[in-house]
Amino acid sequence: MEITLTHYLVLAMALFLTGMVGFIVRRNAIVMLMCVELMLCAVNIVFVAFSRVTGDGGGHVFVLMNFAVAASEAAIGLAILVEIFRRRRTVNVDDLKALME
Amino acid sequence: MEGFLFWFCGILMVLGGVMTIAQRSAVVSAVWLVFAFVCAAGIFALLSAPFVAVMQVLVYAGAIMVLFLFVIMMLQGPVLEGEAKLMALPLWPAVAIPPMAVIVMVVGYLRSNGLTGLGDAAAPGFGSPVFVAKLMLGRYLLAFELISIVLLVAIIGALAIGKDERTLPWK
Numbered sequence: 001m002e003i004t005l006t007h008y009l010v011l012a013m014a015l016f017l018t019g020m021v022g023f024i025v026r027r028n029a030i031v032m033l034m035c036v037e038l039m040l041c042a043v044n045i046v047f048v049a050f051s052r053v054t055g056d057g058g059g060h061v062f063v064l065m066n067f068a069v070a071a072s073e074a075a076i077g078l079a080i081l082v083e084i085f086r087r088r089r090t091v092n093v094d095d096l097k098a099l100m101e
Numbered sequence: 102m103e104g105f106l107f108w109f110c111g112i113l114m115v116l117g118g119v120m121t122i123a124q125r126s127a128v129v130s131a132v133w134l135v136f137a138f139v140c141a142a143g144i145f146a147l148l149s150a151p152f153v154a155v156m157q158v159l160v161y162a163g164a165i166m167v168l169f170l171f172v173i174m175m176l177q178g179p180v181l182e183g184e185a186k187l188m189a190l191p192l193w194p195a196v197a198i199p200p201m202a203v204i205v206m207v208v209g210y211l212r213s214n215g216l217t218g219l220g221d222a223a224a225p226g227f228g229s230p231v232f233v234a235k236l237m238l239g240r241y242l243l244a245f246e247l248i249s250i251v252l253l254v255a256i257i258g259a260l261a262i263g264k265d266e267r268t269l270p271w272k
Binding site: 002003007008011014015018019021022025026028030031033034035037038041044045048049051052055057058060061062063064065067068069070071072073074075076078079080081082083085091 | 107111118127130134145148152157169224227241
């Protein structure tokens with residue numbers, strides 16, 4: 001069977017949905033950040049697949065941009081998590097509801 | 102051959118993602134996430150993007166995941182015990198399968214003549230470092246410069262959030 005663009009898009013969608021479900025069901029903030037990384041990775045697959053089909057390399061460049069964004073997001077998110085843990089001694093998002101009350 | 106590689110890397114990648122969210126411990130989740138990223142690098146290699154595949158392993162599976170594991174190590178204690186209702190699954194497949202995946206990927210890539218189902222729009226040299234560099238430092242130079250500002254802001258932000266006022270040298 002020939003592997004077409006649709007296969008890659010469905011694969012990326014499966015990975016994105018996995019990350020999204022994980023972000024919703026998990027309560028550990030570190031794992032939630034990992035799920036965001038999964039979703040970004042799915043986006044990268046779509047970029048590269050369309051880049052391959054159209055023969056334009058712009059997708060590759062923007063995947064590298066996406067790496068920088070993912071690294072920034074991880075650095076800032078984890079810095080915030082460390083600070084929260086220092087003050088509240090937890091990273092369980094169910095226990096972090098100071099803004100809700 | 103190409104079909105086999107696609108299904109091999111794709112199914113293993115989604116399996117890695119599912120295991121990432123199905124694990125109780127954050128450390129095991131991180132190892133499975135590295136697994137998923139290595140398989141995603143295989144998908145990039147299949148899509149004739151070797152430079153992106155290498156960067157995926159170096160930056161994602163390397164640098165970013167080390168950052169995650171480092172923070173998990175710093176926040177040791179009750180943090181590692183995640184949700185109690187999740188099942189505990191063995192860790193060894195996450196360690197054993199990625200090297201096999203890489204070997205199958207490389208062997209299959211060398212033996213295949215590229216994908217045929219995606220058309221022939223890609224010119225020779227498509228996805229090579231020179232190809233990406235010419236675009237990045239040419240047509241997309243402005244975006245390249247802007248992303249450096251994003252990184253600078255992230256550095257300053259991480260420093261500003263993480264600092265402990267009592268230990269700053271000028272206090």
